[in-house]
Amino acid sequence: MLRTQTCGELRTDHVGQSVTLAGWVIRGRDHGGLAFIDLRDRYGITQIVFNPDRDAKMHELARSLRAEDVIQVTGEVVLRDDRENEKLATGKIEVRAHELKVLNKSKTPPFEPGTSELPNEELRLTYRFLDLRSERLQEALKVRHRLSKLTRDFFDQQEFLEIETPILGRSTPEGARDYLVPSRVHEGSFYALPQSPQIYKQILMISGYDRYYQIARCFRDEDLRADRQPEFTQIDLEMAFVDQEDILSLVDGLIATLLKDLRNKEVKLPLPRYAYHDMMEKYGSDKPDLRFALELVDIGEIAQSCDFAVFKKTIESGGRVRGLNAKGAANKYSRKDIDGLTEFAGEYGAKGLAFFKVTDEGLHSPIAKFFSDEDKQKIMEDMGAEVGDLLFFVADQCAVTSAALAALRNRLGKELELYDPDEINCCWVTHFPLLSYNEEDQRWDAEHHPFCQPVEEDLPLLQSDPGKVRAQSYDLIMNGHELASGSVRVHDQNVQQTIFDLLDISAEEAEERFGFLLQALRYGAPPHAGAALGLDRLVMILCGNDNIRDVVAFPKTQKAADLLSGAPSEVDPHQLRDLRIKIDIPQ
């Protein structure tokens, strides 16, 4: 070992001991005589003092040290007395150097890890090895490690087996775009990287491994977002001989364990559960941020009878008029601000954003004249409006009102500081529709995936009214992020066939795509259910980050590039020849 202690470890108990530390130089303070160095490793920072009277040569060397040089220092731990530094955990002591060895000089770094003025992210990603030295990233990766360990312990205690599933798998055309890997041996054929271990874990259930989990890497070739990376990690689990309730309460337990350990937060179990339909009505979203209320209100009845043509016609054409009440915001948003909000709502398809300011003389708005006193009174009542409130309305097809108002709700929640950013709010959303109608292709799509079991009482609707069929599926929502998703699976091949029929997947096609699962389902498939949690997002929320890249050691940019390694890259023509691949980029 090149060290006896770490830079975060020494306390007053160690005073008098001779120690050897190794680490990176943060900065030096050179007094010509005395020289100080702040030495950093993963565990902390310790101040080293070099005195020319002790060893002039060593002192000269110490004065030449620069940021990020790697050194080894042997010396005596001494008390700092009245010169202690309260900002450092080790601030009551320092190491009086006897020996200094420079293990490796550093080039002048383009930025100092841990600087308070963060350089732009492009530079930090290019020099990721420097940024990873910062406390900010080291803390995130520690939380990430701790969370993985707690998760493994949790499942282990409940008799789950961690089983690895293939990374080189088979492409299944539904769902996200696959990352493909060409086969050399099978010319012209490709493996696909898993979007999730979904089918394999179901097969494990059929094989009798009735409690499976895995911390699994998943790959989806879709566009990135602040909370989405092309490769990410799921806490994947599946159980046999269970129902929905068993999965929810299991995940409840895991969440409670993690929040208790990592945030010292007690959560009341069971976590609240809400039906998809109710969430869409109240918040316009299936993943509302429930740290604040701000519920949507339907004023369809008033809209229908008022003289405002936009509202009236929307109702007549089967649309809806819904709104929300920004409490006390009337004076916080100027006309220009509201124009900005209108444009914002427009990004979600809303053709306009109606608003009323609530004054002591009643509702003020460019459109107020179209509403009778009675209507205005009713709006006030329905919206729970008080003087100083600002009411917003969107009139459109239901889906547009939901999307626009949900986005507006999130924006207002943030801008009006309706919640404590440190709070963590979890809930389940259940009873998702099994299918959604794809207008473009004139067919039904699986809302979740084609293996979700319908709610028992809705089974007859599969024939009569498929859009009304609810699935035994569930999402865990944390602060407005979808954190987990799962379902009870179909284990009956007849039900599975019915669903494939609805999805317009022919028997041949089903056989072609999922044949190995269908085959397995015919050989004694137990009822089973499961879920998968987004580990990266979970760490992100627990760390209070709003960016998933800060909890991934080597993340990709929005164009899915790794600026550190330069991936993706062109490859040697020989490699392509082996794979029988020709590049054809249209100009």
Added chain:
RNA sequence: GGGGCCGUAGCUCAAUUGGUUAGAGUACCGGACUGUCGAUCCGGGGGUUGCGGGUUCAAGUCCCGUCGGCCUCGCCA
């Protein structure tokens, strides 16, 4: 594929309406200093204003294109 923001010294930023030799802090280099902890003080070097084109007497600034980063809609069974 669409919308928005951004790109000036190694880094973080500034630069009036388009107008003199593009500045400051920090980092870097040299010097002074024996208790600093964002050390201090003195001095110095450092620029293809992302890249390419255009408008203009004159472009960091305006226009077009392009590259890259971020946010977002679509997409993400």
